[in-house]
Amino acid sequence: xxxxxxxxxxxxxxxxxxxxxxxxxxxxxxxxxxxxxxxxxxxxxxxxxxxxxxxxxxxxxxxxxxxxxxxxxxxxxxxxxxxxxxxxxxxxxxx
Amino acid sequence: xxxxxxxxxxxxxxxxxxxxxxxxxxxxxxxxxxxxxxxxxxxxxxxxxxxxxxxxxxxxxxxxxxxxxxxxxxxxxxxxxxxxxxxxxxxxxxxxxxxxxxxxxxxxxxxxxxxxxxxxxxxxxxxxxxxxxxxxxxxxxxxxxxxxxxxxxxxxxxxxxxxxxxxxxxxxxxxxxxxxxxxxx
Numbered sequence: 001x002x003x004x005x006x007x008x009x010x011x012x013x014x015x016x017x018x019x020x021x022x023x024x025x026x027x028x029x030x031x032x033x034x035x036x037x038x039x040x041x042x043x044x045x046x047x048x049x050x051x052x053x054x055x056x057x058x059x060x061x062x063x064x065x066x067x068x069x070x071x072x073x074x075x076x077x078x079x080x081x082x083x084x085x086x087x088x089x090x091x092x093x094x095x
Numbered sequence: 096x097x098x099x100x101x102x103x104x105x106x107x108x109x110x111x112x113x114x115x116x117x118x119x120x121x122x123x124x125x126x127x128x129x130x131x132x133x134x135x136x137x138x139x140x141x142x143x144x145x146x147x148x149x150x151x152x153x154x155x156x157x158x159x160x161x162x163x164x165x166x167x168x169x170x171x172x173x174x175x176x177x178x179x180x181x182x183x184x185x186x187x188x189x190x191x192x193x194x195x196x197x198x199x200x201x202x203x204x205x206x207x208x209x210x211x212x213x214x215x216x217x218x219x220x221x222x223x224x225x226x227x228x229x230x231x232x233x234x235x236x237x238x239x240x241x242x243x244x245x246x247x248x249x250x251x252x253x254x255x256x257x258x259x260x261x262x263x264x265x266x267x268x269x270x271x272x273x274x275x276x277x278x279x280x
Contacts (some may be wrong), residue, residue, distance in 0.1 A: 008152055008167075013224035015241055043108040061172075063166065063168065064167045064170065065168065
């Protein structure tokens with residue numbers, strides 16, 4: 001079983017978590033000013049990289065907290081976790 | 096101080112309390128979920144209504160029949176014997192006066208089991224993916240986790256494990272644990 005390192009609880013089994021998709025996608029400040037293509041870009045376009053990916057995770061069946069994590073989508077290894085609202089750590093490679 | 100709401104209407108327990116065995120059904124209890132956030136720089140209170148709230152995340156403070164389990168950075172499950180909640184609820188509220196908090200009575204929502212004996216952790220590990228050994232989950236630990244398909248709260252006050260689950264999940268959890276316990280009978 002994959003262990004997810006919750007920044008509050010430590011390493012915990014994957015079944016306790018929900019993945020919330022890509023992190024750092026800011027909602028446009030004024031959606032009315034966007035055309036359909038720009039709105040669709042915000043809603044649906046994701047980077048989906050092969051390698052390090054910034055994701056939101058929820059420890060749903062644990063402490064109930066959201067946090068951000070950098071995960072390598074090739075090896076499934078978690079590189080680091082950080083709090084919601086913090087900028088993405090400057091890590092582009094690793095495991 | 097407003098009159099406490101009638102939270103103590105009695106309801107038949109979902110499972111009859113059982114005598115001592117590896118998996119015991121515990122009698123009804125009064126329970127509260129306390130949620131409270133500290134503003135940046137402020138500290139959370141260390142006690143309220145006779146409960147010790149000072150423990151770190153995933154720890155429990157108190158006695159087996161009356162304890163406060165810290166399940167999140169700002170979330171506690173408070174358990175006390177049935178009937179004590181009437182006096183406890185206003186006591187907590189007055190101790191926390193002036194703060195923003197939410198206190199919800201969930202005594203009827205949960206059912207509780209007690210697992211004791213040398214194979215208590217083995218029985219639980221039939222459905223819980225956590226390391227429950229004395230080094231990883233010593234007495235004084237508490238956490239929310241999954242047992243099989245259900246969300247449970249696992250509390251270790253003393254040597255034994257106390258398991259809290261939602262009322263409607265209790266027959267499933269009880270059958271699951273009894274089935275697992277047959278291996279060690």
